[in-house]
Amino acid sequence: MTIKVLGSESAGNCYLLESDAECLIIEAGIRLPELKKALNYDLSKVVGCLISHAHGDHCKYAMDYLKAGINIFASKETIEEAGLTGHRVFRFFENIFPLGSFNIKCFPVPHSVPTVGFLIHHPFAGSIFFATDAAYIPNRFIELNHILIEANYDDTMLTSDRAVGRHMSIDTCLGFLRANERRHIRNIVLLHLSNRNSDAEMFAKSVQTVAPNASVWIADKGLEIYLSKYPF
Ligand SMILES: [Zn+2]
Structure with missing residues (x-):
């Protein structure tokens, strides 16, 4: 299983969780031709696309993905706000739901519009936490293997104070990591760094201090990481 970053910024967000047989897309913020290229023009392995919220950099191209035959999963609020329609649009389920070999659970996070994070379990990759565009994470988690966090x-x-109360500061991110069980964490990927108000090297260093056994990455466009729950 690999995670591929196709975009992690206010210009457009999209991530692929990809095995030989399946691909789960998270966010629909990059143009369809770019997505198709990243998938070698084969959409048959796509099990669905999860969308966290209705901001354009996360869902602007959802209708194009739908027209290409990709099933979209989002909250009721996101579906309404983004005007998503058709038989391929699905509301998130309250409980854990399967998409191919992935089992997915959504949880709400505080942002300027209704937004969710995802806890994704895959038999080979293990537990993957994903949350972006969140002022903080209200929940605690155990046995996480990979953390993708803003x-x-x-x-x-x-x-400026535009980000405060809407996006996550590095201090809040570090607080979240400290508050959760860390012994199973293999990778931490820092998402959606602000161009003006962040320092990637310093952020990665401070995260490494909190989780010394994890590999720490910055989600630059084009980043690919092998994800396994096994330590090899
Ligand atoms: Zn947003």
């Missing part, structure tokens, strides 16, 4: 800004570098 680290948008540093308070000391903030030049």
